Amino acid sequence: MTQDTLLPSTAAPPTVHQQVLAALLPALDNTWWRELPARPVWPASVFSVETAPEPGWCAGGGYDAHDVTVIVLSRSEPELDTLLPTGGVGSVRAALEAIPAYQWEVGCEDADYEDDAQVYARALIVRLRTPRYPTQG
Numbered sequence: 732m733t734q735d736t737l738l739p740s741t742a743a744p745p746t747v748h749q750q751v752l753a754a755l756l757p758a759l760d761n762t763w764w765r766e767l768p769a770r771p772v773w774p775a776s777v778f779s780v781e782t783a784p785e786p787g788w789c790a791g792g793g794y795d796a797h798d799v800t801v802i803v804l805s806r807s808e809p810e811l812d813t814l815l816p817t818g819g820v821g822s823v824r825a826a827l828e829a830i831p832a833y834q835w836e837v838g839c840e841d842a843d844y845e846d847d848a849q850v851y852a853r854a855l856i857v858r859l860r861t862p863r864y865p866t867q868g
Contacts, residue, residue: 747780747859749798750830755801756827758826759814767804773850774805774814784863786858795862798837799827804844804852815839824855832859 745753748764755762761775778801785794803823813849815823817839827833839854844850 741826747782747799747832747861750832750859751778751780751799751801751827754826754830755823758822759803767789771804774803774807774810776803776814778802791867795861795863796834797832797859797861799857799859801827801855802842802852803855804850806850808851811853812856815853815855817841817853826856827855832861834858834860 734861751766752762755776755778758772759776761772763775763777765777765779766771767775767777778799781798782795785796801815801823803811803815805814813821815821820828824836824839825843835858839853839855842854844852
């Protein structure tokens with residue numbers, strides 16, 4: 732799937748993947764779902780979503796919890812700290828916090844990019860929550 736196929740259509744409400752991509756692209760336009768392209772340019776980010784139902788979160792509600800993992804990569808440590816500091820806000824964290832379904836930050840830590848030891852990486856995991864059975868407006 733490419734960035735274009737994740738962009739929301741006008742026919743249905745946006746998926747969680749579409750919401751995350753739409754939020755991240757203004758913060759870092761080189762953002763990808765699941766994996767980087769074969770020859771990535773820097774800085775870049777890649778994200779994945781893990782979803783589980785939360786039937787007991789709200790009586791009779793039926794909600795899904797989405798743990799979104801975003802990995803930001805850069806050849807420059809100062810650039811990485813600007814995009815996603817371990818503490819503070821940064822443009823990537825602020826973009827995710829602006830998603831209406833945002834609940835909280837699960838954690839943030841340094842990461843490795845095994846393909847190139849010259850690339851700095853940091854992982855951020857946030858929780859989003861959405862109704863399992865969205866209503867149509």
